[in-house]
Amino acid sequence: MNETREVVVLRYGHRPGRDDRMTTHVGLTARALGADRVIFPDNAGQSAETVRDITGRFGGPFAVELREDQKAIVRDFEGVVVHLTMYGEQVQDVAGAIREAVGLDEPDVLGEASAPRDLLVVVGGEKVPWALYERADFNVGVTNQPHSEVAGLAVFLDRLFDGAELDREWADADRRVVPEATGKTVVDADGDSEGTRGDSEGDGEDSEGDGEDSEGDGEDESDEPDDRD
Amino acid sequence: MNETREVVVLRYGHRPGRDDRMTTHVGLTARALGADRVIFPDNAGQSAETVRDITGRFGGPFAVELREDQKAIVRDFEGVVVHLTMYGEQVQDVAGAIREAVGLDEPDVLGEASAPRDLLVVVGGEKVPWALYERADFNVGVTNQPHSEVAGLAVFLDRLFDGAELDREWADADRRVVPEATGKTVVDADGDSEGTRGDSEGDGEDSEGDGEDSEGDGEDESDEPDDRD
Structure with missing residues (x-):
């Protein structure tokens, strides 16, 4: 949604067959709610095709990538890393700090907005390694209850963008x-x-x-x- | 979440096998994000079992029902009916009116809050009948983009309760x-x-x-x- 800051959603882990629909829904939710790009594991080609098809018909810009190197993507990401997990800090407590870290906060009258930084939002699928908890700048729980990674992603993005994503316009639809x-x-x-x-x-x-x-x-x-x- | 107003989520339609996970996630999202009860079609027994199991371990109160008569539930519901659909009015435009209709709005200093009314939130699964569009008091789109009914339900509930659902306490966990x-x-x-x-x-x-x-x-x-x- 922003030319100077990219918000990327990484679906961590995918079991072909069993996870196809959940992974597709992660991608479509990322697109609909303001992310710029989604990265799927390279075995999620079917989900990637569906999300690209929707983007072709309903507009973008929105990019879909298939990548093998999930661990390296997280490790080497140049920007802020958020990991959505039911064990994390509560989203209502940390959303402000995350907005500030990526420069989405509104500046005070006399203050200055933070510089825009890219944001990687990691959505767990299969079991994720402990290193991800340690690498993440923020481990975030949308409630600390077991529910749905799609629901968690949706609420997180809506709060990250403070609703502005609902008014975005679509090109090439x-x-x-x-x-x-x-x-x-x-x-x-x-x-x-x-x-x-x-x-x-x-x-x-x-x-x-x-x-x-x-x-x-x-x-x-x-x-x-x-x-x- | 409220003794005087019940928020019920109805999963409309379910294809056993194919929809099991989505229906389960609808139920768990309803529970985690503040609804009081979920109603599944009677062929979604597996999803009901999973949601009940989570409620038993992580707490409630939260009720899970299996019902055959989806159409009658909507038709006869005594309260406000919201139907989540990508064709509906935008959630950012109608959330205030819905809060007011069920008595969740804050009263003005000199005004009076609306009386609490029950709310039925219908989440489409399989194709839903046109009569549902006509019966609904509000057809609501969380974006007018195709994405995920789980994501739509999550954002809707978060905005309905204005975040208060994130602070709810759980009994009998x-x-x-x-x-x-x-x-x-x-x-x-x-x-x-x-x-x-x-x-x-x-x-x-x-x-x-x-x-x-x-x-x-x-x-x-x-x-x-x-x-x-």
């Missing part, structure tokens, strides 16, 4: 969903049939779907794309 | 994770070896794991429990 109170309207990204509606700014109006360009066929696929497993 | 900067410490819930640390209030100190009662074996299972699929 083929299509765009028009937010509305009751309806399922998708328009061509460059041929908006509802010219008065901004790309990412809701106007609060209750717009009833007019059926134009609508995929409303009485059924819905919800937020979840098919990842072909 | 066997064990409790101690949040810390570098470590993986789990203590008996009623035999806290670190008496000065509150149940859910981080003190910001960098506590190094002392190894007591620690599960730190150099490996981590991350936030994700094994759901035995």
